[in-house]
Amino acid sequence: MRVLGIESSCDETSAAVVSSHGETVTLDSLVILSQDVHAIFGGVVPEIASRAHLAAVAPVVRRALAEASCALDDVDAIGVTNGPGLVGALLVGVSFAKALASALEVPVIGVNHLEGHLFATVLEDAAAAPPFVALLVSGGHTMLLDVPAWGEYRLLGATRDDAAGEAFDKTAKLLGLPYPGGRHIEKAAKAGDPARFRFTRPMLHGGQRAGDPDYYDVSFSGLKTAVLHAVRDAERRGSIDEDRPHIARGFQDALVETLAAKTVRAAVELRRARVVLGGGVACNAALVRAVRDRLLAELGSGAAVFAPGVRLATDNAAMIARAAHFHLARGERSESSLNAFSSMPLA
Numbered sequence: 001m002r003v004l005g006i007e008s009s010c011d012e013t014s015a016a017v018v019s020s021h022g023e024t025v026t027l028d029s030l031v032i033l034s035q036d037v038h039a040i041f042g043g044v045v046p047e048i049a050s051r052a053h054l055a056a057v058a059p060v061v062r063r064a065l066a067e068a069s070c071a072l073d074d075v076d077a078i079g080v081t082n083g084p085g086l087v088g089a090l091l092v093g094v095s096f097a098k099a100l101a102s103a104l105e106v107p108v109i110g111v112n113h114l115e116g117h118l119f120a121t122v123l124e125d126a127a128a129a130p131p132f133v134a135l136l137v138s139g140g141h142t143m144l145l146d147v148p149a150w151g152e153y154r155l156l157g158a159t160r161d162d163a164a165g166e167a168f169d170k171t172a173k174l175l176g177l178p179y180p181g182g183r184h185i186e187k188a189a190k191a192g193d194p195a196r197f198r199f200t201r202p203m204l205h206g207g208q209r210a211g212d213p214d215y216y217d218v219s220f221s222g223l224k225t226a227v228l229h230a231v232r233d234a235e236r237r238g239s240i241d242e243d244r245p246h247i248a249r250g251f252q253d254a255l256v257e258t259l260a261a262k263t264v265r266a267a268v269e270l271r272r273a274r275v276v277l278g279g280g281v282a283c284n285a286a287l288v289r290a291v292r293d294r295l296l297a298e299l300g301s302g303a304a305v306f307a308p309g310v311r312l313a314t315d316n317a318a319m320i321a322r323a324a325h326f327h328l329a330r331g332e333r334s335e336s337s338l339n340a341f342s343s344m345p346l347a
């Protein structure tokens with residue numbers, strides 16, 4: 001079975017082809033067109049994103065098919081992100097997918113973008129399969145999930161305010177770094193002294209017990225305020241250029257330690273030896289290292305942490321095609337009335 005995947009939920013227009021050979025599903029091609037235009041606005045402008053998807057979707061799909069040496073007639077089904085995301089952006093991908101599927105007389109299936117992120121890593125490493133605990137950290141979402149099997153998702157905790165990526169992006173802005181700021185913070189933090197700015201670890205303290213409402217939840221708005229005060233003080237002292245890497249390091253350490261502690265807490269509690277990371281913030285090497293070090297310290301060498309490479313961690317159609325393949329193989333299909341939704345809970 002060959003599945004064409006299409007992703008247009010935010011500011012990446014992406015198409016990919018996956019194919020199955022018995023039990024294994026392989027990635028045959030992946031094209032990602034990032035809309036750099038939003039950088040000048042410091043955030044994604046929805047109407048600009050929709051129009052850019054409209055201009056790019058056909059050539060991006062054509063290129064993904066060509067790179068996979070897949071003729072249109074060889075496409076057996078189409079998977080498309082239909083939420084959550086920017087509705088205008090999603091509608092472009094959904095309309096295109098439905099029209100193409102109708103012309104080719106093949107099934108189309110709507111994919112939850114968040115479920116897609118969970119499927120990214122297994123494209124690179126077959127061992128990244130359930131049961132596992134998943135930490136999904138992107139610009140729009142921060143969720144801790146238990147995944148006993150593909151298709152079964154239980155939400156353990158989530159952010160109460162900003163998503164982890166959003167916290168990175170806002171902190172970058174405060175520090176005068178470009179958008180999106182995650183990788184710029186990570187780079188700056190490498191030269192930072194961890195002892196210069198030590199921010200409180202949000203929603204993390206030893207007295208927490210399983211069942212407490214804050215046991216798995218996280219919150220980053222207080223951390224953002226603490227960073228704001230540190231930046232203002234540094235600006236007043238005229239030391240912002242010198243302090244920038246130290247503040248970036250203090251921020252990243254606080255966020256990473258909180259996420260790693262809560263993720264490993266879940267793995268230990270639920271006796272899951274595998275942890276899968278997903279979403280753009282999973283590109284952060286300090287986060288992956290912290291989760292791995294803690295998990296191995298708690299569960300020993302039988303435990304494993306999986307994180308996708310950069311192209312599969314950030315928004316892409318390969319993960320959408322892979323998730324679509326799973327549902328199609330179970331005989332699921334979407335109706336021709338398939339719609340797009342800004343919010344679409346996974347669990």
Ligand code: KG4
Nearest residue numbers: 138139140165180182183280281284314315
């Ligand atoms: O998953 P993604 O591409 O898009 C959403 O679905 O939101 O995630 C984008 C987010 C941005 O907030 C970006 O700053 C963050 O991922 N990010 C990083 C890193 N690379 C990207 N955050 C921390 N460290 C990184 N290296």
Ligand code: ZN
Nearest residue numbers: 138279314315
């Ligand atoms: Zn995403």
